[in-house]
Amino acid sequence: MPGGADFWITQFLNGLQFSMLLFLLSIGLTVIFGLLHFVNLAHGALYMLGAYVGVSAAAHLGGYWSALVLGPLAVMAIGIVLYLTLIKRMRRAGPMNQVLVTFGLIFVIVDIVRILWGDVALGLAEPASLSGPIQIFGVSYPAYRVFVTAVGLVVMIALSVVLNRTQIGAMIRAGVENDAMAACLGINVERLFFLVFCVGCALAGLAGVIAVPLFSATPGMGTDILIPTLIVVVIGGLGSLNGAILGSLIVGFIQTFGAVVTPGLASVLVYVLLAAVLITKPAGLLPARG
Amino acid sequence: MFEQTPVKTAAVAATIAALAAYAIFGGYFSREIVIEIAILAILAISLDFVAGFGGMISLCHGAIFGLGAYTFAVMTAMWDQPGALAALAAILVATAFGLAVGAVTSKTTGIFFIMATLAFGQMVYVATFESQWLGGDDGMSGVARFDLSPIGIELGDSLQFALFCLAVLGTAYALLAMVLRAGFGQTLIGVHTNEDRMRALGLSTWRHKAAAFAISSAVAGAGGVLAAQHTQFVSPELMVWTLSGEVLVIVILGGIGTLVGPVIGAAVLILLKHEISTYTDHWHMFIGVVLIATVLAGGRGIFGQIEHLIAGGGRGAGRDA
């Protein structure tokens, strides 16, 4: 049994960092889901595209920081193209057709990535300023992981302020709750959706870039992260910021601590939790529609 | 309403006959392809039974299929039980699991149902993957095919095994068509079309849906038994959720809610896969494009489109799940 306070503090920081990564992915998915009931299974594939664009940007332009800027922008641009060609059309086609079309997109995007970047895992070095360990809560912990956690927290706070304190945030919450009535107050819900979709894509791209120094970029990374992200969204409750935060923390910590405490059972635990939530609270723990 | 129309009978008979001919006159590889098609077609019609007629888009059918395969493998390779008993056990395990999943999930709808089935399927996948007893990532080998030598059939021979698989497919199709035509199937379709109304008529709709899921799982489990015998080997790959997704593609491409469509879909997709794989290893991109195109074209699929044309293009909007 591994022990000692240092060990558990490190695991706690790992859990927090993984939770923040999940949060960056699930928040876009959940608001898109809640605002226009759109199921985008290709969200994980967008995350992967962010990672690969980041790798190329870093290699050809200016290292990590250029990746951090270009990755999200490129994914947002790809998201806009997808929106205009496919997603807008599928808006009212029902969850099954949306699942199918975006499932098809996963296949297409994965193969495009394999053609452009090959099948091998690609790495991205963290910036020199973040390469060493730092002292935190009395343990030595990689600075880059602290950075990832901080990015997640900053985004979380920024979104929370925008959603809860601004007019556009109120419009989004109104649209999530009742899009027909929001439209009757003169709100262009379609445009709002487009905006949210763009932000969601950019955040997926951002998550992709910051994940590469931790896990490398592989063609399977999008599909691997999709399932935990969907679980976060469903556990938390569709369309809810607080739900995405809570869900990310639950899933992030269960996976991290589970892997240490009960290796082997850890991955099953998350599914058991999802099943339990679906049975007892089908709308999730903190649904957007009170 | 499900009707076993003459067009359907002709289509399913022609597809199975063509596959049989391909196996008989083709070589070893065409026989292997026919076996693959027959097994996936069994899985696909079991999925169409719940998805097309009950509106239950399951992403755990791969796991149910795998449960059947693993049960069969454990019974024969590990415990040396006779094949018939092992097959029975496999179908029972699959059915019981399907009943449990159906009972728990059938009160949810739409994306929640999809997610719930995904969760249960992945639970089985991960548990299998992590289980040392079941061989973990490596799976298990040494699975025996049925011993039908007393009646003169040698399933070790790829042609005879291919024909056997086609026979099982035909039987599974006939069984499911029979259930759909009977009161049970009519009620299931009624629940799908208007659940509130059926509930108002005093029906316990979730029980009915759970029972349908169990029936479908029995067929999927039978498909798993054949899959285990085909390669004489089982691995967690059989259970991964993307397999459920690929089977869903077969159902959609062939024509969801037609029962015969998935048989055609399996044949078309697997043949194309082998054809395309000789030129490129980006077969999945092709699947993705086909899937998107099928949905954008109205989602009727191959057989749905044929029926639509025969019916004069008159009815169409009815079948979006």
Add this chain to the structure above:
Amino acid sequence: MLELSGVTAGYGETQVLHGVDLVVREGQFHAILGRNGAGKTTTLKTIMGLVPAKGGEIRFAGDSIAGREPYRIATLGIAYVPETRDVFGALTVEENLHLAARIGVGRAGGWSIEKVLAIFPNLAERMDNGGNQLSGGEQQMLSIGRALLMNPSLMILDEPTEGLAPIIVRQIFDKLMELKQAGLTLLLVEQNFHFALNLADEVSVFGRGQCIWTGTPDALRMDEDLHKRWIGV
């Protein structure tokens, strides 16, 4: 101001409106009466664009609005108070009001949040409460207040008295009377016969997805046959 001619609409395969003709003049208080299923609510939803019109013409202030998106119709100056009130429960009362005021700013009508709170003082005390914490009467007031803040040229209301206590119904009646006297154009769907007739300048009776009769409240009061067949009081 608003003119419907031969409007047909429905949900999926089921057709509900079979050619509705209706004219609401500027400054008029127009009431629609009729039994359940006569197509009253569907008519309002079709005007708002929430249910697509399959045929016919809808003209508002000279523009054809059939087929436009609901948010455009709202922006043109039609405010809607739905039967279900549709207050945003996840938003505070203040946020509910601010959202509506967003497009009302700078328009004729002169409604501001202060003025709305002056006519519905109950809301003033509940500004920080969530919409889901309001009573039925308060929700109705918020829904009407929200509609006013859009400074609309036409306000349409769907059964605003449904399920409310008599004292609240009285309050709503008074407020609508004030709005009428202030010259706002109103279109009201009601089951409450006396409530509607005491407010309206003109009444239309709906049945089987059509407008059967239009006339003054007095003419309707005297026509017993019309009552029996289409309203059933």
